[in-house]
Amino acid sequence: MVGNSALYLGFDLSTQQLKGLAVNSDLRPEHEVKFDFDADAKDFNVTKGVLTNEVENEVFAPLSMWLQAIDGVLQRFQEDSLDFGRVHGVSGAGMQHGSIYWSEQGERALEQLDSSASLQAQLGDAFSHPYSPNWQDASTQEQCDAFDQCLGDESRLAQITGSKAHHRFTGPQILRFRTKYPDKYERTSRISLVSSFLASIFLGRVAPFDISDLCGMNLYDIRAGTWSEELLSLTANSSDITELKHKLGGAADILDDGGAFLGNISPYFVERYGFNPSCAITLSTGDNPSTILALPLRPMDAIVSLGTSTTFLMSTPYYKPNPAVHFMNHPTTPGLYMFMLCYKNGGLAREHVRDSLSAPPDSSKPWQTFDRVSSSTPPLGQSSDPSSRMKIGLFFPRPEIVPNVRAGTWRFLYDPIASTATAANESVWKQPEDDARAIVESQLLSLRLRSRDLVESPTGVNVHLPPQPRRVYLVGGGSRNAAIAKIAGEVLGGVEGVFRLDVGENACALGAAYKAVWSVERKPGQSFEELIGARWDEDRFVEKIAEGYQEGIFERYGTAVEGLDLIEKYVLKGQWLNRGNHISPVHQVTALRSQNG
Numbered sequence: 001m002v003g004n005s006a007l008y009l010g011f012d013l014s015t016q017q018l019k020g021l022a023v024n025s026d027l028r029p030e031h032e033v034k035f036d037f038d039a040d041a042k043d044f045n046v047t048k049g050v051l052t053n054e055v056e057n058e059v060f061a062p063l064s065m066w067l068q069a070i071d072g073v074l075q076r077f078q079e080d081s082l083d084f085g086r087v088h089g090v091s092g093a094g095m096q097h098g099s100i101y102w103s104e105q106g107e108r109a110l111e112q113l114d115s116s117a118s119l120q121a122q123l124g125d126a127f128s129h130p131y132s133p134n135w136q137d138a139s140t141q142e143q144c145d146a147f148d149q150c151l152g153d154e155s156r157l158a159q160i161t162g163s164k165a166h167h168r169f170t171g172p173q174i175l176r177f178r179t180k181y182p183d184k185y186e187r188t189s190r191i192s193l194v195s196s197f198l199a200s201i202f203l204g205r206v207a208p209f210d211i212s213d214l215c216g217m218n219l220y221d222i223r224a225g226t227w228s229e230e231l232l233s234l235t236a237n238s239s240d241i242t243e244l245k246h247k248l249g250g251a252a253d254i255l256d257d258g259g260a261f262l263g264n265i266s267p268y269f270v271e272r273y274g275f276n277p278s279c280a281i282t283l284s285t286g287d288n289p290s291t292i293l294a295l296p297l298r299p300m301d302a303i304v305s306l307g308t309s310t311t312f313l314m315s316t317p318y319y320k321p322n323p324a325v326h327f328m329n330h331p332t333t334p335g336l337y338m339f340m341l342c343y344k345n346g347g348l349a350r351e352h353v354r355d356s357l358s359a360p361p362d363s364s365k366p367w368q369t370f371d372r373v374s375s376s377t378p379p380l381g382q383s384s385d386p387s388s389r390m391k392i393g394l395f396f397p398r399p400e401i402v403p404n405v406r407a408g409t410w411r412f413l414y415d416p417i418a419s420t421a422t423a424a425n426e427s428v429w430k431q432p433e434d435d436a437r438a439i440v441e442s443q444l445l446s447l448r449l450r451s452r453d454l455v456e457s458p459t460g461v462n463v464h465l466p467p468q469p470r471r472v473y474l475v476g477g478g479s480r481n482a483a484i485a486k487i488a489g490e491v492l493g494g495v496e497g498v499f500r501l502d503v504g505e506n507a508c509a510l511g512a513a514y515k516a517v518w519s520v521e522r523k524p525g526q527s528f529e530e531l532i533g534a535r536w537d538e539d540r541f542v543e544k545i546a547e548g549y550q551e552g553i554f555e556r557y558g559t560a561v562e563g564l565d566l567i568e569k570y571v572l573k574g575q576w577l578n579r580g581n582h583i584s585p586v587h588q589v590t591a592l593r594s595q596n597g
Contacts, residue, residue: 004086007031008520010513011073011092012506013198014287015061015134016049018069021509022082025517027535032506033076035069037061042068050134057138060131063100067119070201074273084273089280089516090202090265093290093508094194096216097168101129101177102190102206111205115271119201128187129177132194135168143172143179147218150234154323161231162215162222162327171218175235191247193217195284203281204266208253212338213286215328219248222329222337223319226254258283258332259519259528282519284512288313288340289331293511294503295473295541296533299336300455302469303501304447304488306478310346312447314339314469316454324402325450332515332528341450343443345396347478352397353439356432370436371483377437379490379553381429386556389413391429392421392445392563393438394571402446403568410571411438414563421567440484444491445557445564452561458495466558468493468549473501473542485546491557494548502541 005024012019016038022031035041037049044065045051052059077084102110106126113122124130133139147165148154154164165172170193178185190206193214199207214220219235221228227248232241265279285293288311292303297315305311316339321327330336353370360368378384381391394410411424455467472494478484479500489498503510517535518528 006088006520007082007086008513008516009087009090010290010509010511010516011090011198011284012287012290012509012512013066013069013092013094013194014049014508015095015136018066018073019506019509020073020077021506021513022077022087023510023513023517025521025535027514027517027532027537029506029510029513031077031080031082033073033080035072035076037065037069040069040072041065050136051131053139059134059136059138061098061134063127063130063132064120064124066132066197067123067201070198071118071120074269078273084269084275087275087279089282089520091282091512091516091519092195092198092202092284093287093512094196094198094213094284095135096194096213096286096288097135097166097170097173098132098194099170099173099177100132100192100194100197101127101184101188102192103128103187104189107189107206110200113204113266113268115268119268123201128184128189129181132197133168133173137173138167140167140172140176143175144169146175146234147172147231150230151228157218158321158323158325158327160221160223160228161218162321163218163325164323165218169216169218171231171235175237178235178237188247190249193286195286199262199281199284202265202269203262204268205263206249207262207281208249208255208283210283210285210289210331211254211256211258212289212329212331213284214254216286216326222327225256255283256334258285258330259515259522261519280516280520282516285331285515286328287508289328289338290508290511290515291475292338293331293514293528293532294507295501296529296536297473298470298529300458300470301473302451302471302492302494303473303475304492305476306347306474306481306484307476308347310341310343310443310447312339312341312451314451314454318454320453332518339451339454341402341447343400343402343446344398345400346443347476349395349397349443350439350478350484353395353432353435357436367481367483371481373433374436374440374487375483377434379437379556380441380560381434381438382556386552386559387417389415390560390563391424391434391438392560392567393424393435393442394567395435395439395442402450403572405568405571410567412563412567414560414567416559416563419562419566421563421570437487440487441491441557441560442564444488445561446568448492448557449561449565465495465549466493466554468495468554470494471496472498472548474498474545475501475503475507479545482545489546489548490550490553492548493554497544497548498546500543500545502543 017036019034144165196207236244262281269275303313326340328338357369412421414421
């Protein structure tokens with residue numbers, strides 16, 4: 001019976017590979033394949049999936065490589081004995097912000113694909129520009145400055161679009177593309193995001209943007225639910241924005257329904273691979289929005305991705321943007337928003353501290369010493385007296401996004417009574433041993449600092465608890481570290497505890513597949529959370545790995561949040577005083593006044 005049941009495909013087009021995942025109606029994965037760009041792509045000579053122009057800080061990927069990968073993944077599904085005739089729906093996830101520039105000739109070629117030839121052979125010349133800028137691109141500082149100034153300042157831009165200007169965001173990238181390649185811009189008929197590019201290939205015509213992913217462009221007025229005409233005018237360098245609106249697809253192409261049916265799959269895939277002609281194509285979304293669809297995430301649940309970088313995601317009914325964070329529409333549920341924090345210094349920074357400690361007795365367990373040292377160190381390096389000085393550090397081997405500071409390491413002793421901090425010397429801060437717990441605490445305190453206005457006191461419990469997430473889900477390689485999980489519960493809380501979401505490295509593809517299931521099988525008015533929640537097998541994917549809220553310790557870390565906030569502001573302002581390296585509340589006020597003009 002299982003062999004004849006419906007299947008749904010989810011794709012994840014990321015920097016280094018294209019993954020494909022097939023699930024059945026019960027959400028159980030049946031097939032999983034991938035195409036690695038470095039290992040499997042032919043004739044592109046990419047490194048970690050991209051090409052670089054270091055002179056201009058450009059990072060980009062060849063579009064023909066992605067076309068090769070789509071056929072490659074489908075061929076691997078065939079080799080894995082997937083029956084494409086069983087597939088009822090397809091959705092996808094794409095790395096956010098990347099832009100694709102279609103030509104009119106390319107649009108026609110997309111609509112007239114010949115099943116006897118590959119996608120690469122037919123669409124290799126379908127674009128006015130053969131590359132897509134990658135999220136690592138940092139070539140747009142001039143354009144970002146213009147975006148931040150367009151509406152007044154970066155705070156106003158964040159209020160309107162959900163984020164301040166960032167190098168990787170699509171609006172600044174389009175502005176630079178138009179300036180650098182005016183002829184190519186003129187030949188561009190349509191602009192896709194990576195997610196809508198993926199949907200377009202399967203649909204056989206250019207697909208509209210997803211309501212969540214377009215929030216990563218710095219062009220969309222989230223509260224008004226339409227394009228910002230001021231920002232479009234900036235991007236087009238003209239008060240006449242008709243042409244740019246057409247390239248973006250126009251307001252009619254912005255669909256509020258994240259599960260909207262776009263059409264049946266292109267005949268190319270029916271004839272070449274045996275897909276059912278009635279297979280539905282639904283909107284694809286960004287990789288981060290798709291991650292929160294990998295489980296029926298409820299409002300006030302938090303996901304912490306502990307990979308090379310650190311990402312913090314929450315589903316929230318509150319829209320409270322500021323320049324340090326990202327807000328986007330929820331990909332499936334009107335009235336909810338996705339709150340996101342991104343940090344460059346995640347796993348690599350922790351590994352830097354790990355490698356500075358003595359080698360573990362068992363070389364097959366590289367985190368053994370780190371875990372032991374961080375677990376045996378008391379919270380914040382304090383004595384049993386909660387009023388004693390707290391050890392708080394900033395550990396940034398690479399320049400950081402949040403806060404926006406240069407690479408460096410800073411170690412402080414914070415006095416919770418006087419609200420002051422002093423530089424910690426080696427006589428009081430034992431290096432590298434004290435760093436082990438301090439780096440984990442620092443990363444988690446930053447998450448708590450920037451999410452504290454979004455959480456609220458939980459309801460439905462017998463006692464009053466301070467504001468905190470309902471659950472904290474950990475994903476990524478760091479989620480397997482018991483010491484990190486324990487500290488996460490102590491710092492972030494979690495009414496129900498800390499859980500590991502074990503979907504391997506497939507959260508994005510899984511979220512896309514679940515969205516396809518919901519799009520095709522939902523009843524009228526049935527939300528994503530209702531349908532997926534009813535079928536979700538929590539025991540299969542979720543394991544409680546640590547306690548959450550612990551009275552006393554959680555409140556102590558609440559005090560430490562204020563210390564971290566003080567220290568970050570001081571480092572940001574570069575006001576490192578030679579007289580005792582002392583930070584006082586006066587200097588904090590000075591920094592705040594300076595920030596507010």
